[in-house]
Amino acid sequence: MRLRNWFTVDGPHAMRWMLLTGACIAMLSASACTADPPTDVPPNPFPNRVPAAELEGGVEWLNAGGPISIKDLRGKIVLLDFWTYCCINCMHVLPDLDYLEKKFGKEIIVIGVHSAKFDNEKETGNIRKAILRYEIAHPVVNDANMTIWRKFGVRAWPSLVLIDPEGFYCGYVSGEGNRELLEAVITKLIDHHRAKKTLDETPVQFALERFKQPASPLRFPGKLVADETGNRLFISDSNHNRIVVTTLDGKLLDIIGSGTIGNQDGSYAEAQFDRPQGMALVGNTLYVADTENHLLRAVDLSKKTVKTFAGMGEQGQQRIGSSKLLQAGLNSPWDLLVIDNVLYIAMAGPHQIWSHKLGSDTVQPYAGSGREDIRNGSLEESALAQPSGLATDGKNLFVVDSEGSAIRQITTKSNANLAEPTGDVTTVVGTSNLPGGRSLFEFGDVDAIGGDARLQHPLGIVYHKGGLLVADSYNHKIKHVDLKTKKSTTWLGTGKAGDATVPPQLSEPAGLCIAGDKLFIADTNNHRVTVVDLETKAMRILTIDGLNPPPPPKQEEIAATGTPVTVLVQNIAAKETVEFAVELKIPEDYKLNPEVPVTYRLTAVGAQNIFAGDDLNERNEATVAKGIASFGVPLAAKTGQGTFVLNITYGYCRDGANGLCKLGTASWQIPIDVGASDENNRISLSTPVTK
Secondary structure, eight states: OOOEEEEEEOSTTOEEEEEOTTSOOOOOTTOOOOOOOOTTSOOOSOTTOEEOOOOOOOSEEESSSSOOOTTTTTTSEEEEEEEOTTOHHHHHHHHHHHHHHHHTTTTEEEEEEEOOSSGGGGSHHHHHHHHHHTTOOSOEEEOTTOHHHHHTTOOSSSEEEEEOTTSEEEEEEESSOOHHHHHHHHHHHHHHHHHHTOOOOOOEEOOOGGGGSOOOSSSSOOOEEEETTTTEEEEEEGGGTEEEEEOTTOBEEEEESOSSBSOOOEETTTOOBSSOOOEEEETTEEEEEEGGGTEEEEEETTTTEEEEEEOOSSOOOOOSSOEEGGGOOOOOEEEEEEETTEEEEEETTTTEEEEEETTSSEEEEEEOOSOBSOBOEETTTOBBSOEEEEEESSSEEEEEETTTTEEEEEEOTTTTOTTSOOOEEEEEESOOSOGGGGGGGOOOOBOOBGGGOBOSSOOEEEEETTEEEEEEGGGTEEEEEETTTTEEEEEEOOSSOOOOBTTBOOSSOOEEEEETTEEEEEEGGGTEEEEEETTTOOEEEOOOBTOOOOOOOOOOOOOOOSSOEEOOOEEEOSSSEEEEEEEOOOOTTEEEOTTSOOEEEEEEESOOOSSOGGGSSSOEEOEEETTEEEEEEEOSOSSEEEEEEEEEEEEEEESSSOOOEEEEEEEEEEEEEETSOSSOOEEEEEOOOOO
């Protein structure tokens, strides 16, 4: 492996770690390099590690039954993900973490350390909703006071800290795009600690927030498009990975997409999306920003089909130059808008606006240098910050720059000739052109004019009668911006997250559209769409009769590790059932986890006639009392022989308020002879003692 800079520590340990197999990697003060371990153990990639700081100082733990300490994680490779849920770069890291968790599921544990940027993100309830929205399946601690952040010397979102199975800090890496590097380093740590026998490969179980949430017809709806002439409303049902089509009064017309995450084209029932957001309607074609697929999709509303329109299906890094549609490196497209036959794309990932002239075969950046900031100037020199919503007065683009908490205006001169667009970018509301990127940290809830006004991570925008209505998401409000005076005022909402309709309350609204005298709001964290009268501001919930959530994905079974233990032939009487009793042996300082059902699966090895087929192969739940898991399997014959494999899975947690629970698995191969006993119909087994 080539030498490369990897983890850099700028905190109290001030050193630079280098990934170099078989060599001394770093020096601590004047200490000499430690000797290599025995030759049958691969060398430690980080021989001069330092003890990791504790995970104390967080406000609350989520996706876990309680706090988790470094001691609890002993035996596992730990990856701390320092993130904040507004951050597009942090979102881009989540698929990499998911990949690593699946590949190294028994060797690593990821812990999210949520160190908030915005005030709204410090609230545990809002972090919980972000965990649900992004389907995060690892523990997350709310580091609202940035205590853990400071302990580890972190300076940027996202940052990933590596801790080895013996509780030693190895270093960190910042930014996105480090999957291959992390995979290589984790592989070397696994090889070393497995040979050293300091690696615990017992599966773990977490009390995930998703299992506590009831199903709902909509799940974190993102954006809306109203077709007043056609009496249609299009809703990006983002976390159900589909587009819902209703009438403007809520009658269900169609569901576009199966609800399964993917990028498959085809009929409405076959098509797949991955958290779609913005849409644009042109005639009978609906263009969709398929955000986490990094694609644009085109829905033929007449033929009821979906096809990929632009993008390659993976995150691109393109910031300059045009590309053929299906070769374009798209990066988290978030919203769409058409002006004068040009499709504009709010490309959140590279902090740019892109454009595509309908009918052409290319797509390209239109405005923004790619630098994340709030800077005014020409299309090429200006800077945007995670653009997430688009609106127009017919001539100009208005953009919500969510990370800069600003509203931008972009001229669209010469858009018929996109090879040489001209125009400029200005700021309508919010700060701009502050030195050192300070504009990204100027936010709040201040009704004022122009640069004195403050928003907090706005996501949605719509033009109405000489002004803009803005979904000021983290303030849980709708703001009105007068384009003549640049005055921003609160139009709807109390400023506190809630679901009341009188007075109107919202929770991180993200999408807006207007039809007639009605404003439609994607009230994202309340999993609903609301309708507001533009004159009276009276709000009601849009009820969609007949809309149901898609079926949940099947839960994966935890496979038993190792070769099944073969037991002696079990001579069983010809009674109605065979009774199984399995003693669950767990460490002394642990207890069975009552929230995790003990499940079993019985599978035949070869031919048999003892049990009916309906009683085999399926995972079932056992009854547990005093550490014994019991279940019965009905006999289908009075005599007969067969061999079966029994797999059993159970959860256990350390005594006390602890958020880390482990999963025990065991497997036996059991020969059974029915009719060989007059009385016995019980098979007793014991699991091995677990770690």
